[in-house]
Every structure is written in structure tokens, then in C-alpha cells.
Amino acid sequence: MTARLRSPWTAVPCAVAVVAVLDLVEPFGVRLGHLTGGLLTADLAVRAGLFTIVLVGLNLLMGYAGQASLGQAAFYGMGAFASAILTVRAHVLGIPPEVVSAWWWPWVVMAAAACAVAGFAWVVGWVILRLRGHYLAMATLGLGIMVYIVLRENLGMPHLNLTGGFDGIVGVPRLRLGSAALWPVGVYLLVVWAAALACVALGENVVHSPAGRALRAIHGSEAAAESVGVDVGALKARIFALSAGLASVAGSLYAHFQAAVVPDTFGFVPSLELVVMSAVGGMRTVWGAPLGATVVLLLEQLLRTHLLGLVPAVSGELEPVVFGVLLILLMRFRPSGLVQAAPAP
Amino acid sequence: MADRRATPELVGQRVAAAIPTPRPAARRLPPAALLLVGAVALLVLAGRRLGYGLAEYAQLLVDGLATGSVYALVALGFVVVYRVSGVINFAQGAFVMLGPMLCISLLGPLPDTAAGLLLAALVATAACAASGALLHRLALHPLRDAAPLARIIVTVGAYVSIQGIALKVWGPRPYVLPAFTTLSMADRLVDVGGVVVQAQSLWVWGTALVTFAALGAFFEGTVAGKAMRACAVNRTAARLVGIQVDRMGTLAFALAATLGAVGGIVLAPSTRPTFDMGLELGLKGFVASIAGGLVSFPGAVAGGIALGVLESLWAGVVLAGFKDLFAFAMLVILLLTFPRSRAASEESA
Numbered sequence: 001m002t003a004r005l006r007s008p009w010t011a012v013p014c015a016v017a018v019v020a021v022l023d024l025v026e027p028f029g030v031r032l033g034h035l036t037g038g039l040l041t042a043d044l045a046v047r048a049g050l051f052t053i054v055l056v057g058l059n060l061l062m063g064y065a066g067q068a069s070l071g072q073a074a075f076y077g078m079g080a081f082a083s084a085i086l087t088v089r090a091h092v093l094g095i096p097p098e099v100v101s102a103w104w105w106p107w108v109v110m111a112a113a114a115c116a117v118a119g120f121a122w123v124v125g126w127v128i129l130r131l132r133g134h135y136l137a138m139a140t141l142g143l144g145i146m147v148y149i150v151l152r153e154n155l156g157m158p159h160l161n162l163t164g165g166f167d168g169i170v171g172v173p174r175l176r177l178g179s180a181a182l183w184p185v186g187v188y189l190l191v192v193w194a195a196a197l198a199c200v201a202l203g204e205n206v207v208h209s210p211a212g213r214a215l216r217a218i219h220g221s222e223a224a225a226e227s228v229g230v231d232v233g234a235l236k237a238r239i240f241a242l243s244a245g246l247a248s249v250a251g252s253l254y255a256h257f258q259a260a261v262v263p264d265t266f267g268f269v270p271s272l273e274l275v276v277m278s279a280v281g282g283m284r285t286v287w288g289a290p291l292g293a294t295v296v297l298l299l300e301q302l303l304r305t306h307l308l309g310l311v312p313a314v315s316g317e318l319e320p321v322v323f324g325v326l327l328i329l330l331m332r333f334r335p336s337g338l339v340q341a342a343p344a345p
Numbered sequence: 346m347a348d349r350r351a352t353p354e355l356v357g358q359r360v361a362a363a364i365p366t367p368r369p370a371a372r373r374l375p376p377a378a379l380l381l382v383g384a385v386a387l388l389v390l391a392g393r394r395l396g397y398g399l400a401e402y403a404q405l406l407v408d409g410l411a412t413g414s415v416y417a418l419v420a421l422g423f424v425v426v427y428r429v430s431g432v433i434n435f436a437q438g439a440f441v442m443l444g445p446m447l448c449i450s451l452l453g454p455l456p457d458t459a460a461g462l463l464l465a466a467l468v469a470t471a472a473c474a475a476s477g478a479l480l481h482r483l484a485l486h487p488l489r490d491a492a493p494l495a496r497i498i499v500t501v502g503a504y505v506s507i508q509g510i511a512l513k514v515w516g517p518r519p520y521v522l523p524a525f526t527t528l529s530m531a532d533r534l535v536d537v538g539g540v541v542v543q544a545q546s547l548w549v550w551g552t553a554l555v556t557f558a559a560l561g562a563f564f565e566g567t568v569a570g571k572a573m574r575a576c577a578v579n580r581t582a583a584r585l586v587g588i589q590v591d592r593m594g595t596l597a598f599a600l601a602a603t604l605g606a607v608g609g610i611v612l613a614p615s616t617r618p619t620f621d622m623g624l625e626l627g628l629k630g631f632v633a634s635i636a637g638g639l640v641s642f643p644g645a646v647a648g649g650i651a652l653g654v655l656e657s658l659w660a661g662v663v664l665a666g667f668k669d670l671f672a673f674a675m676l677v678i679l680l681l682t683f684p685r686s687r688a689a690s691e692e693s694a
Contacts (some may be wrong), residue, residue, distance in 0.1 A: 140677035324506030
């Protein structure tokens, strides 16, 4: 019994359910915000779920296959903007309004965007993943910034104003299932975490499949992996595509959650934030993804709400500083993250 | 078959074959050079379609040379650190920002004279050098045996922290460093046959030339410079002959921070420094160093100047917002054509 309770497969869904119920029902007038001193809110839990989806992909890519990506937020942004453009600005592209207003349209867009982004990453991955170490990190960073600039500059077509430039797009509709709106936030929380846990399950499956063992072999030594018959290039491109596709789904869910998307959410610093979360949770585990996302978001929230009280002279946000220092300390003292990798199966 | 494999001659041949023969870098035209020629041709053609004449090209060239010199200074910082300690120092950009920002803050209480400006610039540069050394001692030295990804993350973390502190101290607004010639916001413009040259550009070129010369003299003529070169060639051998390799690493970081700060300070009067200017300049400096082969000092200078000029030509033919796209596209293309980045060695994997 205790072993079952300790399994994250029980603990995480229970925690999500408790948060959702507290947010939706408010039993005996107990509100989630009050209970946790304004720290844990349904909003934060949704965000943690979204980042979990991105991080599962990033952990497979960085932790298992050993391929650094400092531009992952670009894929997240591509998904978010695809959803926002095709729901809010679909008329510019000549898509009939009765299609756009149908409940299934955002879901179709989400799936199509994920496939397109994954395809893009697959093509890019074939070329870019030949690079190693430092160089791959730099190239993914360059790619991430290029995507950010293209999003910021209206995809180079200012007359259409598809991405809205610096201001982005507002008024992205909420998701619906048939006639039922997946809102308020407590309901959306369940949707996002259902997706997140599905991604974790997917990640666990990949890890325990032959492909997962091949990925770890690539991490150990590409030459050795190749010599025992692993198609290194194809596998790296595929895992890059998978991680990009997951990031795109998370981006779409984010667009429908936030109802507004701006390019700055997907620039260089957010990419870095993803790497931090991944490193905090433990890159070489799939369950590190929800843990890293939740811990980092809670820490951010704590800094935002409580740092002002602790250090009166500080105004504005100190997050980046703490982030950077945290990152250095983590690499120094616990390079494998909070969740230790299980011994290889 | 089996006995042939066992003969000492064959073993010797195999060992010899396994040791990579160093290729003379100068003989072969690097792919980067071809790429640059192609890029220039394309950009010039694009400019012709917009009706650019000789004067316009000359203007773009002059503008590009000034920023290019700054990229070259930043790129030299990358090369120094990479050669001596094998790290690509992402935090390099932070010093390009810290230099001018500190300089502006120091200038506040100082008299508005040339001496005051010089003093502020020198103190700011020294402070940057010290923080560069500190960064190496505190953050990178303890991780000298860690995986490359860990070290990249550490330098990125350092960059983000420093930029965060800068945001805290200076806020998000742009600052003004007076032009060196007039000591005011308005710079003197020199008209050379229809091409307008800012007096500050002359300062940039002059400072860059002096710095290149000083760096050359340091590496050729001083014991510390020679020791650093020895570390670059072979760290273990350098340790064996009694060079304190770790100390040389610290020195390299200080030197890189100095170069970055100098570049940032001379550029500042023509750009309005902000807390986040380091990211762009740092990355472009890195692109320049990659263009020059990452280990070559003259290469880094050439790469920086080429990038500055090309980017200026590019900015002349595209929408303003796409100016920065060029360098990052170059980064990806150069990395892909840069043989070292794909070398099948396990040490960098």
C-alpha cells in the first residue's frame, strides 16, 4: 500500500485532483490561495502541467540522448502562435468563420501544429544534430532566437499582421469539448494534467523501449552506438521531432489558457528557464519533468511574493539573478538534479 | 590475416594513422571564407535592386566597420578563454554591457572632462576584469572536469545573473555615454567625400587597433602571455613545465572581460547602452569567433569585421526588424560548415 502511495502515478494525480477540487468547490469556504499563503494557485498548477509536457520532451532529448537544446521555447512558441493565429486571425487566411467557430477546430489546429512543428524539427534535426557539445547548444540557441525574431516581425509579412508583432495576439478562445467549455481554470487544470500525465507515460514508454536504450547508448558514445547498429542520425532527429511536437502541444494549450500570446514569452530567457527546470528536476528521469516544473514555478512565485517582504530595498523582479545563481549551484553540487536517475534497466 | 595484424610494423602504422595529422590551417581556404564571398555578392546584388550607388555602399561599409571592430574585440575574448581553458564563455556578453554601464555610473560624480571620462573608463574596465576573474574562480574553476553541457549552463547562468543584477541596478531604460570627441551627446560628424563618419567610429577603430597590438605584444613578449599560449597548445604539458594552468584560466577570463568591456565602452556613445545589450553583442562576438575558426586571434578579428560589414549591408536591404536575423543565421550556417564542431571526437560529446 505504502509502495503504491509512494509511486508518482498515484501521488501526482491525487495532488492535481485535490488542487482542482479546492479551486472549483471551495469546500467550507477554504480557498486554495489562502491555504498556501497565496503560493499555490490553480493558475500555477496549470503552468506546471504545461511545462511538464515540454520538459518530458526536453528530458528525453537532453538527459537521455545527451543533445543540448537552448532553443526549446521556440517550438513552444510555434505551437502557441499556430493556435492563436488559426483561431483569432483565421479570417486573414481565408478560412471560413463557421469552421473556425466549430468546437473541434482548435483541437484540429493543435494536432496539425504539433505535426508541422515536429516535421520542421525533424528536418532541422537532421542537419543541426550533427553538431556536438558546445556547438549544438549554440546552434539551437541561434535557431531559437531566429524563430523569436520571425515571430516578432510578423513572419516577414507585416501587411497580414499575423503574429501581431511585439504585442502578439489577444482574445484566443477557450477550448471546448462539444458544447461544454473546458473552463473555469479548475477544469482546464484537469485537462492539462491529463495531457501532461499522458506525456509522462509516453516518455516512460520511450525510455523503456529499444529506442530508449539506443538513446542512452548515443549519450554514452555515438561511435559505439553506431557500431552496434543504432542509426544515430535518424534516432536523434526523431527524438528532436518528438520533443518539438510535445513543446508545440504545450504551446497550443498555453495559448488557449492564457488567451493571449506575445513573442517575448518564447525568447531566449524562457528557453533557458526550460533548461533550468529540466536540470532541477533531473534531466535523466521522466518524472523529473513535473517535479522540476513545479519546484521552479513555486520558487519563482515565492520570490515574487515574499522576497519583497524579506529585503525591503529590492524592487521589481529578482528572479533572473536567483535563477542564474541557482543554476550554477545546481551544476556545482547536484549535477543530476533532484530526482536521481534509476539504474538503467 | 591474424598474424599480419600482429606485426609490430602494422601496429605502428595503425597507431600513426590513428593520430590525426595537423592540417596547416592557412593553406586551405576555409568554407567560411567562401560563404562570406557568397554572402557579399548576394547582398550587393540585393542592394543594386534598391538602387544603391557607390556612396551608399561606402556608408554601409563605414558603419559596418565600426560595429565590426567591436565584434572583433568581443570575439577575441571568446578565443582567449576557449584556447586557454576550453570553455565557451557565454557570460562574455555581460562584460560588454557592464563596461559601459559602470563607466556611465562612475562618470556621474566625476568632472565632465576628458580626464574624468578616461578615469571612469579605466576603472570600469578594471572592475570588469576583476569580475571576469571572479567568475572563473567561483563558477567555472570548480567545474573544470564537468561535462561541456554543465559548463555551458554555468556560463549561461552567470550571464543571466549579471544581467539580472544590471536590471536591478540600472533599470530597463537606455543610458547615454558622451561621445569621446565632444564630451556631449551630439557627436561630431566628419564628411569624407559624401560619406558621413562619426568621430566616435574613429575612436572605435583606433581603440581596436591599439588593443589588437597590445594583445599581440602580450602574447609574444611577456612570460604570462607565453604561458597562456602554452596552455592553449597543451594543458598537461604546460602543467608539467610548471605553468599554473588554473591561474592562467583565471587570467584568460579577466583578459576576455577586459576586451569585452573595452568594446562595450567605445561602442556605447553611438548605441545607448541598456541592461540587455550584452546578449546580442556577446552572441555576435561568438559568431565572429566561429567565423574565424574559434582558435585564431587574427581569424577572430577578421571574422568580427566581416560580420559587422555584412550585417550592415544586410540591414541596408531588409526590414529593420530583421537586422539581427543575419548574425544568427550565420551562426547556424557557420557551425554546420565548421569542421571542428562535427569532429567525431568523443571529448566534446
